[in-house]
Amino acid sequence: MKKILLKYKYEIVIFLFIAGVSIIHYLYGYKDVPYHSVYRLLYTVPIIMGAYKYGFRGGVLVALIVGLVYSPHILLAVNLSSPTINELIDVFFFFSIGVVTGILFERKNRELEDIKGSLARYILLEKYTNGIIESIKSGVVAVNNDMFITIINQGATDILGIDENCIGQSFLKTIVCCEQVKTKAIESIRQNKIIENIEIDVKIANKETNIRVNIYPLNLENMNKGLVMIFDDITELNKLQKHVQRNDKLVALGELSTGIAHEIRNPLAIIKAVAQTMKGEAERSTEAVKELEIIDEEVERANRIVKSLMDFAKPNKDEMSLCAVDILMEDVITITSQYIKRNEVTINYYRDKIPEIVASKELLKQAFINLIFNATDAMPNGGELTITVRNLNHQWIQIIFQDTGIGIEESHIKKVFNPFFTTKEEGTGLGLSIVHRIVEEHNGVIDVFSKVGEGSRFELLLPIDKEVSIHS
Numbered sequence: 083m084k085k086i087l088l089k090y091k092y093e094i095v096i097f098l099f100i101a102g103v104s105i106i107h108y109l110y111g112y113k114d115v116p117y118h119s120v121y122r123l124l125y126t127v128p129i130i131m132g133a134y135k136y137g138f139r140g141g142v143l144v145a146l147i148v149g150l151v152y153s154p155h156i157l158l159a160v161n162l163s164s165p166t167i168n169e170l171i172d173v174f175f176f177f178s179i180g181v182v183t184g185i186l187f188e189r190k191n192r193e194l195e196d197i198k199g200s201l202a203r204y205i206l207l208e209k210y211t212n213g214i215i216e217s218i219k220s221g222v223v224a225v226n227n228d229m230f231i232t233i234i235n236q237g238a239t240d241i242l243g244i245d246e247n248c249i250g251q252s253f254l255k256t257i258v259c260c261e262q263v264k265t266k267a268i269e270s271i272r273q274n275k276i277i278e279n280i281e282i283d284v285k286i287a288n289k290e291t292n293i294r295v296n297i298y299p300l301n302l303e304n305m306n307k308g309l310v311m312i313f314d315d316i317t318e319l320n321k322l323q324k325h326v327q328r329n330d331k332l333v334a335l336g337e338l339s340t341g342i343a344h345e346i347r348n349p350l351a352i353i354k355a356v357a358q359t360m361k362g363e364a365e366r367s368t369e370a371v372k373e374l375e376i377i378d379e380e381v382e383r384a385n386r387i388v389k390s391l392m393d394f395a396k397p398n399k400d401e402m403s404l405c406a407v408d409i410l411m412e413d414v415i416t417i418t419s420q421y422i423k424r425n426e427v428t429i430n431y432y433r434d435k436i437p438e439i440v441a442s443k444e445l446l447k448q449a450f451i452n453l454i455f456n457a458t459d460a461m462p463n464g465g466e467l468t469i470t471v472r473n474l475n476h477q478w479i480q481i482i483f484q485d486t487g488i489g490i491e492e493s494h495i496k497k498v499f500n501p502f503f504t505t506k507e508e509g510t511g512l513g514l515s516i517v518h519r520i521v522e523e524h525n526g527v528i529d530v531f532s533k534v535g536e537g538s539r540f541e542l543l544l545p546i547d548k549e550v551s552i553h554s
Contacts, residue, residue: 216235221235263295267297295311295312402440410446436471452514457485460485473546476546478544479546489537
């Protein structure tokens with residue numbers, strides 16, 4: 083019952099209004115009410131209400147009902163002094179009110195429906211446009227002529243590290259990390275020109291990020307209405323490009339090193355043989371023997387460099403086979419334990435349950451030994467080396483070497499894998515280059531993170547062969 087009352091409450095109000103006005107007319111009589119003509123006008127209220135609610139049909143229908151209710155009143159007025167024609171005019175007046183208000187409200191309702199339809203289409207278009215903008219991984223920022231932000235998507239807030247509730251705020255004050263972009267944006271809006279491929283390096287949330295920016299003037303009806311700026315995080319792309327460039331250099335250098343090493347090895351062998359012969363003949367001369375020993379030591383040192391060159395140019399790959407990296411790491415830690423203890427370094431080793439992979443055990447062993455020696459050398463006063471082997475999403479084996487050493491200067495980090503780059507007095511600069519080459523031979527990735535005084539972290543990623551993982 084309550085639901086029915088709520089559903090037809092408007093119709094009930096109209097009915098009660100008509101009933102109330104009719105009671106006034108018929109209960110008190112025609113002559114007894116001084117303000118009879120005023121009460122009679124109250125019939126127009128339900129007529130207008132019907133027209134408001136249902137338009138033309140509602141106005142005419144309620145006017146018809148009022149006319150039917152009012153008709154007996156005409157018969158009551160036949161023997162009275164007032165002419166009956168006035169009562170007929172009242173009925174005509176009621177119908178006129180119903181028709182006129184019905185037409186007016188019908189037109190109004192139609193206009194409202196048009197407005198609602200336009201608003202619904204606008205909202206749908208806005209949602210569709212926002213959906214497109216949000217689905218774009220690139221950052222999209224739109225500003226007006228006064229450089230206030232009008233649109234910003236999730237990609238932009240992620241790339242620029244700003245709050246998504248910055249719409250309506252000044253772009254120049256909100257984007258604090260990109261002074262070059264601000265300058266170019268002002269230039270673009272003043273000169274109404276496109277500016278593309280602006281590459282900047284910014285530090286967002288303590289992370290170095292490479293960003294490419296394209297700026298486009300927003301022209302509507304041949305007038306500049308602001309700018310649309312596209313931000314792309316190209317950090318990984320730049321890393322990939324540098325990775326490819328480094329590989330190209332390493333390949334070229336490897337080929338060159340092979341030729342040089344072969345050419346140097348023969349003269350070194352001759353020098354060593356001659357020095358040993360002269361050493362035997364000059365046993366009486368202590369000074370000559372000492373100098374010949376120096377020659378012998380330097381030849382040995384040169385031979386070590388040549389061997390490193392050969393290892394770098396052509397890693398001595400044994401046959402690829404199933405390799406348990408976590409077990410191999412235990413063997414490497416055992417092999418290097420005496421050297422590590424001598425340097426007062428403690429090793430912490432953590433590992434997940436990982437599958438076997440197809441790899442060269444000897445090459446991986448060489449890479450791990452080099453990284454352990456490198457970490458130990460970075461802790462001249464002792465420290466801790468934490469080695470972690472993880473199963474990363476069943477797609478990669480992640481191997482982390484984290485030391486508490488002296489760290490690497492920021493300007494040196496990009497060079498540590500370059501051949502012949504070293505900060506050690508007696509280093510060849512080929513150890514980490516060989517590690518990099520070995521990881522590349524296994525289709526893996528190696529990266530380094532370091533801060534002076536806080537230590538270094540070398541991270542290796544080696545791919546897991548799906549079939550081997552299942553069978554293992």
